[in-house]
Amino acid sequence: MAAFTQIIPLPTSVEMVEVLVARSALGLALELSLNQVQLEGDSEIIFNALSKGGMDSPSYGHIIKDINHFSSAFQCLTFSHTRRIGNKVWMEEIPLEFESVYFADIP
Structure with a gap:
């Protein structure tokens, strides 16, 4: 399991x-x-397009092609759509040694 943060300039x-x-x-x-x-x-x-291998969109189709190019580097890569409520951290999956770091980051 891994996590990262990134500042993305104002997207379209x-x-x-x-x-x-x-x-x-x-x-x-x-x-x-x-x-x-x-x-x-x-x-x-997006996740349907990623699962099917592409989408012709002038604004982000080239990024989906990048993602498809990365796909060949993995033994197994799956794309799954989840409802917005599914975008959360499952506590049972955080290793015990990282729980204190996780809880320290919550306001």
């Missing part, structure tokens, strides 16, 4: 944020030498 749409985050997450997975990755997001449009 929610879909643009989703594809930028997906591309950054795969970049992190590559840096960590992970070979099995599951990406989840709440944009059904």
